[in-house]
Amino acid sequence: MSRFGVLSLLLGLALVAAEYDYDGYRIYELRPANAEQGELLYKLSQQGYDFLNLRRLLGQSSRVIVSPDQLENFEKLLSEQQLSHSLINENLGATIAEEFAQRQVQRRLSPISGKGRLSTDRYYTHEEITNYINDLADRFPSRVFLKTVGWSYEKRELKTITITNGDRRANKKVIFMDGGFHAREWISPAAVLYVIEQLVEKFDENAELLKDYDWIVLPVANPDGYEYTQTGTLARLFRKTRQPYKLLGQTCYGADPNRNFDFHWNEEGASSNPCSDTFAGPQPFSEPETQVVRDILHTYADRGIMYLTIHSYGNYLLYPWGWTSELPETWQDLDDVARAGGDAIKEATGTDYEVGSSTNVLYIAAGASDDYAFYAGFNISITMELSGGGITGFDPPASKIDEFVTETWIGIRAMAEKVIEKY
Structure with missing residues (x-):
């Protein structure tokens, strides 16, 4: 050797x-x-x-x-x-401990005060996010509908929020968006919440996005992991779900939900090692959280036009395929939509987003949700990797949340407009 x-x-x-x-x-x-x-x-x-x-x-x-x-x-x-x-x-431990202490202070200084929007002053727990969408359904009963779509491994409720224009027209086309796949990527649920706010609470400014489309949103796809990363400094950079797996007498927790989908599962870019951050799981859809996303995709595949999954970090707009460097036949449509988002962000803020297929722009990663959604029938499937911040990239300070989520909405709105134009 x-x-x-x-x-x-x-x-x-x-x-x-x-x-x-x-x-x-x-x-x-x-x-x-x-x-x-x-x-x-x-x-x-x-x-x-x-x-x-x-x-x-x-x-x-x-x-x-x-x-x-x-x-x-x-x-x-x-x-x-x-x-x-x-x-x-x-000394990463010292840095994380300092940042965790700051976040505890922010939480005390910025509690949720009854009903109304969440601020961009801090990051919120899964329970707080669920309470917020419950409140939206109460305040906007003709335009907002909630559905319990499953439960996480640790029995946290997974709810989708369906946002409409209230005209009650059935079988509209669908844009499905999720956030919080990877536990440590806190800016993802924050960005998704901002999108929900724009579509619901600022409906008049965005009514055209809901004329012929319903938006279905799963704010936190991996609530167990997300909550775990908020428990203390030891957990902050955890990435996966929380189902335990054994290896040589050691217990390692979770699978990478973005390697657990049954499309070229456990091929290149995924690991068979339960202690690896890219562990694909013992079999496809071993995680209840990925089963939930799978079922949503199949439920709406006949009218699903765009699937958008929000991650961090790296400033990328990625589309299939992630399992191979080859491109789908309709790659130009995917590219057009992704570039619309990247161009809008660049024009508005100066931030550059790199656009292309996952494998060719970033790295090969088989078993991902965007590949599966495209395979299941969604015309457009895009992974949006947001800007990074803090020492690790996964911990933008609270002072950056508003800037990042506003920028993200600019890109998502532009992509939605391009989808509406095309479909």
Whole structure:
């Protein structure tokens, strides 16, 4: 075995643990100089390393968390492979603890005061989000309808909110949107809530988006994981669902819901290791949360036009396929809609969003929800990766929420307008 192979094996032995104590953990930024180094990053991500963002192309940088136990071998690998890098944070635990304390203060200073909109002053719990959409249904009974569509592994209620213009016309075309697939991506539910607010509480400004379309929204697709990341500093960067799985006597929690769909399931870009952040699950749709999304997609496939799933981070508008570098026959329609969103954001804010198929722009990831939605019959299927913030990218400070969600709505509105124009 080559020296590189030995080091890769040693690094791979450090599996992602069920719980993290991030004290002494470091964040490195890595910049591959050639295709071989890009492939090295991908291999490390499959061997248990938590890449905060994985970018394998030249000129792009990736960030990875390195534990104290991994540090010696990791730095040896960097040296031997002459991989350009920089140390971004030398004690992630201390940073997360400070940010968690700040969020606790924000929660006390900005409680929900009865009925009305949620502010963009802080992030909200799954229960608070559910209470908000319940309130919308009470206040706008002719235009807002709720449905319990399932339960998470830990028995949290999953509700969709259907937003209409109140004309009671049946069988309209559908735009289905979800947020909160990955637990640590808090800005995703925040952005989805802002979209709901625009469509419901600012209906007069957006009535044309609801004339021939109903919007069906699942604000938090992975509530167990989302709630877990709000319990304390050890859990903040958790990514998956919360169903437990055993490996060599160790309990690791959850599957990656965005690798758990039954379309090229567990192929490249997914892991069979229950302790990996990209664990595809023991079988397709092993997670009750992905079963819920699957059932919604099939329920509305005959009139579903656009599926939009909100993630973070990286400023991408991605479309199928994620399991192969080949493009669908209708890729131009997908590209037109995605570019409408990217162009609108660029014009309004100056923020650049890269547009293209998931595999060609970002990386291969089989078993994802956007591929499955397109396969199930939705004409347009797009993953929107929002802007990042904070030291990890997944923790934009509360002061940035309003800026990010407003920017996201500009892109989503433009994409919806393009969909209406085309379909």
